[in-house]
Amino acid sequence: GAGVSQSPRYKVAKRGQDVALRCDPISGHVSLFWYQQALGQGPEFLTYFQNEAQLDKSGLPSDRFFAERPEGSVSTLKIQRTQQEDSAVYLCASSLASLGYEQYFGPGTRLTVT
Amino acid sequence: GESVGLHLPTLSVQEGDNSIINCAYSNSASDYFIWYKQESGKGPQFIIDIRSNMDKRQGQRVTVLLNKTVKHLSLQIAATQPGDSAVYFCAEFLNKLVFGAGTILRVKS
Numbered sequence: 346g347a348g349v350s351q352s353p354r355y356k357v358a359k360r361g362q363d364v365a366l367r368c369d370p371i372s373g374h375v376s377l378f379w380y381q382q383a384l385g386q387g388p389e390f391l392t393y394f395q396n397e398a399q400l401d402k403s404g405l406p407s408d409r410f411f412a413e414r415p416e417g418s419v420s421t422l423k424i425q426r427t428q429q430e431d432s433a434v435y436l437c438a439s440s441l442a443s444l445g446y447e448q449y450f451g452p453g454t455r456l457t458v459t
Numbered sequence: 460g461e462s463v464g465l466h467l468p469t470l471s472v473q474e475g476d477n478s479i480i481n482c483a484y485s486n487s488a489s490d491y492f493i494w495y496k497q498e499s500g501k502g503p504q505f506i507i508d509i510r511s512n513m514d515k516r517q518g519q520r521v522t523v524l525l526n527k528t529v530k531h532l533s534l535q536i537a538a539t540q541p542g543d544s545a546v547y548f549c550a551e552f553l554n555k556l557v558f559g560a561g562t563i564l565r566v567k568s
Contacts, residue, residue: 387548387558436502450502
């Protein structure tokens with residue numbers, strides 16, 4: 346069956362450019378999560394949606410990061426004025442339940458800021 | 460802040476041997492723990508989970524042990540196969556998932 350998909354898989358941006366990363370969760374999944382994974386590290390929580398409501402954005406590193414899920418399905422993570430320290434893999438996960446215990450991850454988008 | 464850590468960054472085992480990957484967690488209030496496997500270029504894949512009211516849970520070739528007294532979690536893989544080579548993460552859940560840094564498992568044929 347269809348899992349979580351993310352696009353693009355790879356993105357190269359020049360410092361200062363804006364980027365938009367897309368996540369298509371598993372159909373019917375209530376919860377959606379974004380994580381940032383630096384090389385050699387575990388994923389770090391960025392933000393959480395329950396349907397269209399963003400319930401937790403405590404992990405967003407700065408106000409340059411913005412996420413939305415307007416119809417409770419597809420989500421977009423936007424990074425404005427990208428910096429080199431934003432280079433990482435951005436992972437999206439979805440969960441059927443509202444608490445998000447069983448999360449299914451997408452393949453990630455590797456962002457490189459030059 | 461609260462974090463999950465791993466004792467061994469790299470583990471090399473012979474094919475057919477058993478593997479044990481260890482993890483220490485720091486938040487005694489965490490009520491749910493998960494092991495994930497991540498292969499190169501892919502997202503983390505759920506392996507097995509355990510709730511805080513249990514001390515052992517078995518899956519297919521995998522067993523997770525939870526010792527709440529010393530806040531320790533381990534993943535045991537029986538008869539390790541080349542396809543098990545990956546990075547393994549433990550994660551704890553309280554209000555959100557907190558991952559450790561990962562252990563690289565290398566299986567030698």
